[in-house]
Amino acid sequence: MPEPLFRKLPDLAPGARIAVTVDGEAVSVGAGDSAAAAALLAGVPATRTHPAGGEPRAPYCMMGVCFECLMVIDGAPSRQACLVTVRDGMRIERQDGRPRIPSPRSPS
Amino acid sequence: MTAGNGAFDVVVIGAGPAGMAAAIAASQAGAAVLVLDEQAAPGGQVHRAIESRILKGRDDIDGLALVRAFRASSAERWPGAAVWQIEPMPEASDRGFTVSIIRAGAAQRLAARQVIVATGANERPVPIVGWTLPGVMTVGAAQILLKTGGNVPAGRTVIAGQGPLVLLYASQMLAAGVRPAAILDTTAPGALRSALRHLPGALADLGQIARGLGFMAAIRKAGVPVMRGVRDVKAEGRGRLEEVHHLSAGRWRTMPADLLLLHEGVTPHTHPAMSAGAAHGWDAAQLCWRPLLDGDGETTVRGLRVAGDGGGIAGWRLAAMDGERVGLAAARALGLSRRHGPSEADLQRRSARHRPLRRFLDAYNRPRTAILCPADDVVVCRCENRTAGDIRAAVEAGCLGPNQVKVMTRCGMGPCQGRECALTLSALVAEARRMTPDAVGHLTIRPPLKPLTLGELASLPASVQAAQALP
Numbered sequence: 001m002p003e004p005l006f007r008k009l010p011d012l013a014p015g016a017r018i019a020v021t022v023d024g025e026a027v028s029v030g031a032g033d034s035a036a037a038a039a040l041l042a043g044v045p046a047t048r049t050h051p052a053g054g055e056p057r058a059p060y061c062m063m064g065v066c067f068e069c070l071m072v073i074d075g076a077p078s079r080q081a082c083l084v085t086v087r088d089g090m091r092i093e094r095q096d097g098r099p100r101i102p103s104p105r106s107p108s
Numbered sequence: 109m110t111a112g113n114g115a116f117d118v119v120v121i122g123a124g125p126a127g128m129a130a131a132i133a134a135s136q137a138g139a140a141v142l143v144l145d146e147q148a149a150p151g152g153q154v155h156r157a158i159e160s161r162i163l164k165g166r167d168d169i170d171g172l173a174l175v176r177a178f179r180a181s182s183a184e185r186w187p188g189a190a191v192w193q194i195e196p197m198p199e200a201s202d203r204g205f206t207v208s209i210i211r212a213g214a215a216q217r218l219a220a221r222q223v224i225v226a227t228g229a230n231e232r233p234v235p236i237v238g239w240t241l242p243g244v245m246t247v248g249a250a251q252i253l254l255k256t257g258g259n260v261p262a263g264r265t266v267i268a269g270q271g272p273l274v275l276l277y278a279s280q281m282l283a284a285g286v287r288p289a290a291i292l293d294t295t296a297p298g299a300l301r302s303a304l305r306h307l308p309g310a311l312a313d314l315g316q317i318a319r320g321l322g323f324m325a326a327i328r329k330a331g332v333p334v335m336r337g338v339r340d341v342k343a344e345g346r347g348r349l350e351e352v353h354h355l356s357a358g359r360w361r362t363m364p365a366d367l368l369l370l371h372e373g374v375t376p377h378t379h380p381a382m383s384a385g386a387a388h389g390w391d392a393a394q395l396c397w398r399p400l401l402d403g404d405g406e407t408t409v410r411g412l413r414v415a416g417d418g419g420g421i422a423g424w425r426l427a428a429m430d431g432e433r434v435g436l437a438a439a440r441a442l443g444l445s446r447r448h449g450p451s452e453a454d455l456q457r458r459s460a461r462h463r464p465l466r467r468f469l470d471a472y473n474r475p476r477t478a479i480l481c482p483a484d485d486v487v488v489c490r491c492e493n494r495t496a497g498d499i500r501a502a503v504e505a506g507c508l509g510p511n512q513v514k515v516m517t518r519c520g521m522g523p524c525q526g527r528e529c530a531l532t533l534s535a536l537v538a539e540a541r542r543m544t545p546d547a548v549g550h551l552t553i554r555p556p557l558k559p560l561t562l563g564e565l566a567s568l569p570a571s572v573q574a575a576q577a578l579p
Contacts, residue, residue: 002348003262003263003366004262005243005261005262005263005366005367006250006253006259006260006261006262007259007260007262008257008258008259008260009258009259009260009284009285010258011258012161012162012258012260012284013257013259015160029257030256030257030258032157032160032256032257033256033257033259034256037253037256037257037259040253040259041259045242045347045348046242046347046348050493052492052493053493055240055347056242056347056348057240057242057490058242058243058348059245060239060240060244060245060249060490060528061230061231061245061246061248061249061528062245062246062248062249062250062252062253063153063230063248063249064146065231065377065524065527065528066490066524066527066528067491067522067523067524067527068240068490070523078523082252083146083147085148
């Protein structure tokens with residue numbers, strides 16, 4: 001992976017550390033970080049590829065406005081990663097092109 | 109405190125300074141108040157994560173006090189709740205509203221007699237060549253990363269733009285021991301001269317002005333290169349940002365960069381009130397849309413109010429005063445009033461003293477025309493990859509307004525629903541037709557305000573009445 005765009009200053013990040021995976025790689029982040037922040041700290045080159053153009057895209061606004069950080073989180077597609085706070089064991093993955101809609105649960 | 113299952117006297121949307129102050133005031137007057145907020149903790153963007161970070165300065169201290177007062181109030185708080193529809197009740201509009209939300213993966217509907225939209229501001233879109241490249245973000249985005257997790261830029265960082273947030277964030281970076289590679293100040297030459305007439309009045313806010321000058325001094329002392337009068341900032345790179353180009357003092361310059369942070373001020377987030385049918389007008393001083401409000405913060409839709417920066421940019425302290433006043437007005441409309449605390453008139457007088465500083469900043473940090481109406485090769489709609497040239501061509505082909513351009517080009521049709529392009533779209537159509545943005549209008553904003561899945565929609569109880577009938 002390329003060098004991350006952001007790094008964490010431990011002195012400014014009190015609180016627990018949370019273990020998540022970004023595109024399968026283990027990353028340790030802070031309790032207040034969003035899934036989009038985790039992706040930036042992990043150094044992924046993109047959080048999604050554009051559904052029409054295919055070019056890489058990454059978080060732009062970090063406050064729920066731009067929808068550039070649509071990612072697959074714990075298997076659910078098109079989540080606004082900047083509005084999702086990390087949890088232990090969270091699986092954060094790049095969304096390639098159009099979202100894949102998970103198959104519906106079988107009726108019980 | 110609920111007035112009944114799923115029914116509230118006042119529903120406040122947004123837990124920033126205006127929303128918190130409105131909720132405190134209305135609940136002090138005895139109203140049953142619910143506050144809906146997308147974030148996990150109250151504070152809004154300005155006081156984001158204020159309860160868990162190290163406080164620095166007066167703004168943080170006062171912000172934390174407001175959050176504590178909000179938590180101590182009787183207002184009910186629902187964090188992690190996104191509003192996707194606000195509609196006047198069908199029978200008669202003076203009966204109130206149905207507010208549809210999504211929370212914890214389930215949709216639900218609430219009844220509100222009064223609605224206060226306190227959704228604050230968004231950063232103005234900064235459509236430049238290459239702004240869709242990974243490595244290009246807003247200054248506000250970088251500040252959110254700092255506030256919520258102590259995260260700072262790791263590589264060569266160029267800040268391009270203007271306004272108080274640029275100075276604030278640059279000095280916050282320096283305080284954290286991180287040095288920007290350069291600051292490209294896009295303030296137009298001559299802007300200070302045109303702003304000076306507002307300076308005498310603005311001196312009432314000497315503290316704020318001194319603070320800004322202090323940031324500038326810190327940046328100078330740290331030896332950060334600052335280019336003045338910058339224009340035509342461009343981002344270039346293959347797959348991610350590699351170089352930043354700009355024009356200053358008549359010369360093109362190129363610098364290598366890993367991160368480019370853009371900021372050209374903030375504009376009201378108008379989607380929620382627009383979607384409910386409230387009339388909006390173009391603010392020629394702040395170059396943005398704002399809702400038409402009466403003295404009580406009421407929109408053209410009876411019972412629907414807007415408080416704080418969502419009604420016009422004024423900064424967080426004025427937003428809190430406005431919120432308190434609008435909260436009291438909403439309570440008054442329900443026949444309620446509070447015994448203690450400043451009156452609506454007191455709050456009005458107090459906030460009027462601080463208006464001149466904002467007028468100074470509006471003139472001083474007025475974005476250049478190219479930010480509002482970019483060149484043909486610049487992407488305007490990030491979601492659908494539509495350029496300014498595509499929009500001009502659509503107008504040339506006969507589109508009269510933003511809605512027609514949207515249908516013809518898909519500009520504004522993507523997941524962000526026009527949040528990053530609607531302002532530019534109206535400005536471009538107006539420019540091409542030699543009209544004002546007011547005359548060509550804004551994209552029609554329709555619910556759902558937030559995308560929701562069919563599964564989430566299916567989780568809705570059949571009606572508000574059905575929800576109320578639940579035990």
